[in-house]
Amino acid sequence: INLHKATFTLSAPDIRRLPEDSGIEVAFAGRSNAGKSSALNTLTNQKSLARTSKTPGRTQLINVFDIGDNRRLIDLPGYGFAKVPLEMKKKWQKSLAEYLEKRLSLKGLVVLMDIRHPLKDLDSDLIEWANDCGLPVLALLTKADKLKSGKRSAEVLKVRKECQKLHENIKVQAFSSLNRIGLDSANQIICDWFVY
Ligand code: GTP
Ligand code: MG
Numbered sequence: 144i145n146l147h148k149a150t151f152t153l154s155a156p157d158i159r160r161l162p163e164d165s166g167i168e169v170a171f172a173g174r175s176n177a178g179k180s181s182a183l184n185t186l187t188n189q190k191s192l193a194r195t196s197k198t199p200g201r202t203q204l205i206n207v208f209d210i211g212d213n214r215r216l217i218d219l220p221g222y223g224f225a226k227v228p229l230e231m232k233k234k235w236q237k238s239l240a241e242y243l244e245k246r247l248s249l250k251g252l253v254v255l256m257d258i259r260h261p262l263k264d265l266d267s268d269l270i271e272w273a274n275d276c277g278l279p280v281l282a283l284l285t286k287a288d289k290l291k292s293g294k295r296s297a298e299v300l301k302v303r304k305e306c307q308k309l310h311e312n313i314k315v316q317a318f319s320s321l322n323r324i325g326l327d328s329a330n331q332i333i334c335d336w337f338v339y
Contacts, residue, residue, distance in 0.1 A: 144334040148211050149187040154204040157238045158245060161205065166213030168248045169336050172239070172269060173255035175221030178285035181320035182255055183208070183218055186330055193218045205242055214337050217242075217249075223265045243272070251279050251336035253329075258284035258295065258317060261302045267309055274310040281332050282306055287317035287324045295324075 155161050171179040180193035193206060206218040220239055224232075243249070252273050256266050261284060273280045284302060287295050295317050303315040314332055318325040 144210070144214070144337040146186050146210060146216070146330060146333065147188045149183075149189065149192060149208040149216055151192060152207040152209045152215070154206050155238075156204055158205070158241050161242075161246075162207060162215070164247050166215065166248050167250045167337050168215045168217050168246065169251045169253065169333055170217035170219055170242070170246075170249055171253045171255060172219045172243070173221060173285075174257075174263060174265065175224035177221065177255040177257055178318075178320060179221065179255050180218055182253070182283060182285060182318060182329075183216060185320040185323065185326060186333065187216070205238060210337075215248075222269075223263060243269075243276075249278065251281065251333065253281045253283060253333065255283045255285050255318075256302075258287050258290060258298055261298070262305055270306060270309045270313065274312075279336065280306075280310055280313040281329065282313060282315045283318040283325065283329060284315065285318050285320070288319040288321045 173179050180195040183193040203220050208216040299317050306313045316325045
């Protein structure tokens with residue numbers, strides 16, 4: 144499995160427009176602006192595969208990236224961003240919930256949280272939900288470059304302890320798209336999910 148092979152397949156407004164629900168998918172979820180699209184670009188070693196933005200709410204569709212052998216990476220719309228018209232929010236949060244609930248090929252969930260603001264209510268809800276579904280989770284604490292290494296390690300330990308109360312099969316790692324902290328271990332965990 145080589146994530147660098149990823150190519151853009153399509154953007155879907157809802158799950159009916161996704162590719163056939165077979166093979167293996169790993170999805171990236173998290174609050175708006177958490178760094179989902181940036182992490183995808185870093186993991187696939189491509190500058191602009193997924194669109195990133197300073198403006199939260201950039202990714203509003205379900206974006207599908209093919210890595211071959213019927214395996215896909217999925218960039219999900221961010222949640223929890225207040226400054227979005229209510230109707231729009233409802234619509235895309237619905238497609239997010241639908242994807243997570245119904246997609247059979249979903250085999251692993253990467254939950255991205257800014258290391259400076261981890262485990263907001265919706266993050267905890269998502270992690271608990273994944274546990275109830277028996278879906279393994281990799282929690283990536285993003286923008287780890289923003290903390291000095293001592294503070295960073297302390298934060299990882301703290302969040303890991305909290306996460307283990309919510310999910311029995313969760314891994315928690317620091318990650319940075321800026322200086323590639325945690326890239327190798329994140330890549331390893333995700334690639335393991337892609338192997339039957
Ligand atoms: P939505 O699509 O809006 O949900 O956001 P997203 O989660 O895809 O976030 P995105 O990757 O677009 O990044 C949001 C902002 O955070 C951008 O300004 C990025 O440059 C910045 N950012 C992302 N990752 C990192 C990181 O590792 N370090 C630092 N310092 N900034 C980052
Ligand atoms: Mg995005």
